[in-house]
Amino acid sequence: xxxxxxxxxxLRHAYRPGVPALDGVxxxxxxxxxxxxxxxxxxxxxxxxxxxxxxxxxxxxxVRVHGHDLTREPGKALARMGxxxxxPTLDLDLTVTQNLRYFAALHGIPRxxxxxxxxGELERLALSDRRGxxxxxxxxxxxxxxxxxxxxxxxxxxxxxxxxxxxxxxxxRRGLIAHVHALCAQDGIAVLWATHLIDEIxxxxxxxxxxxxxxxxxSGTVAAVNAQxxxxxxxxxxxxxxxxxxxxxxxxNADGAAA
Ligand SMILES: Nc1ncnc2c1ncn2[C@@H]1O[C@H](COP(=O)(O)OP(=O)(O)OP(=O)(O)O)[C@@H](O)[C@H]1O
Numbered sequence: 001x002x003x004x005x006x007x008x009x010x011l012r013h014a015y016r017p018g019v020p021a022l023d024g025v026x027x028x029x030x031x032x033x034x035x036x037x038x039x040x041x042x043x044x045x046x047x048x049x050x051x052x053x054x055x056x057x058x059x060x061x062x063v064r065v066h067g068h069d070l071t072r073e074p075g076k077a078l079a080r081m082g083x084x085x086x087x088p089t090l091d092l093d094l095t096v097t098q099n100l101r102y103f104a105a106l107h108g109i110p111r112x113x114x115x116x117x118x119x120g121e122l123e124r125l126a127l128s129d130r131r132g133x134x135x136x137x138x139x140x141x142x143x144x145x146x147x148x149x150x151x152x153x154x155x156x157x158x159x160x161x162x163x164x165x166x167x168x169x170x171x172x173r174r175g176l177i178a179h180v181h182a183l184c185a186q187d188g189i190a191v192l193w194a195t196h197l198i199d200e201i202x203x204x205x206x207x208x209x210x211x212x213x214x215x216x217x218x219s220g221t222v223a224a225v226n227a228q229x230x231x232x233x234x235x236x237x238x239x240x241x242x243x244x245x246x247x248x249x250x251x252x253n254a255d256g257a258a259a
Contacts, residue, residue: 005190011061082151141172
């Protein structure tokens with residue numbers, strides 16, 4: 001099997017002894033595609049992100065980023081990874097450019113090169129005209145885009161996004177989803193996108209990993225997951241895999257439109 005940008009094997013973590021939040025999770029995220037980590041509240045998505053970024057140490061299992069083991073070669077593994085956490089981490093009283101320059105400096109990117117990269121990322125995220133504004137003045141969708149621009153400045157091979165659309169309205173959500181898919185296609189980076197929202201999956205292109213109560217219940221393309229469950233759609237498969245009772249004839253809504 002060829003090397004994927006992210007390879008997780010047998011990952012386990014328990015916050016309390018005997019109560020695993022993750023219990024032997026394995027998954028891969030390949031370059032040029034979005035892998036959607038789909039799970040309901042409490043499935044273990046944020047725990048997986050904390051382990052994949054080295055914030056928590058697993059009780060068992062491995063995380064490899066472009067072949068670099070996160071425990072044994074944390075510097076090399078983290079250098080290839082960009083992260084957007086669920087909770088925004090921009091400095092509200094700095095401008096867009098100041099936030100991005102600060103992050104570039106932390107990565108040791110020289111100022112002139114940092115400014116070139118900042119210009120490029122802001123342009124493709126349609127934010128060039130906001131560069132001099134304080135983060136406080138931006139709406140939620142634009143703040144998220146700044147976080148994505150920041151996560152890409154050191155040219156990672158892997159981008160981790162933990163529920164990046166939380167709090168955004170529907171047009172902002174759609175815009176963010178489209179931007180991230182375009183980044184994948186343009187740069188060939190791998191994206192792991194955690195969500196509980198089925199309508200954030202592009203059934204034509206995305207891979208899906210369904211996580212429930214700390215274990216992977218199914219994975220693969222949408223067609224493969226539906227074949228595994230016998231579901232008529234990914235929404236149906238998700239209900240079957242997470243044992244949520246299906247609501248007959250329910251109208252699709254913003255949180256779970258059938259794909
Ligand atoms: N710091 C913590 N201490 C103890 N238990 C925790 C902690 N963080 C998470 N948990 C528990 O671990 C399990 C997985 O939680 P986690 O936050 O990883 O799930 P999630 O899929 O990200 O959920 P959500 O969609 O609600 O963010 C849950 O049972 C949760 O209560």
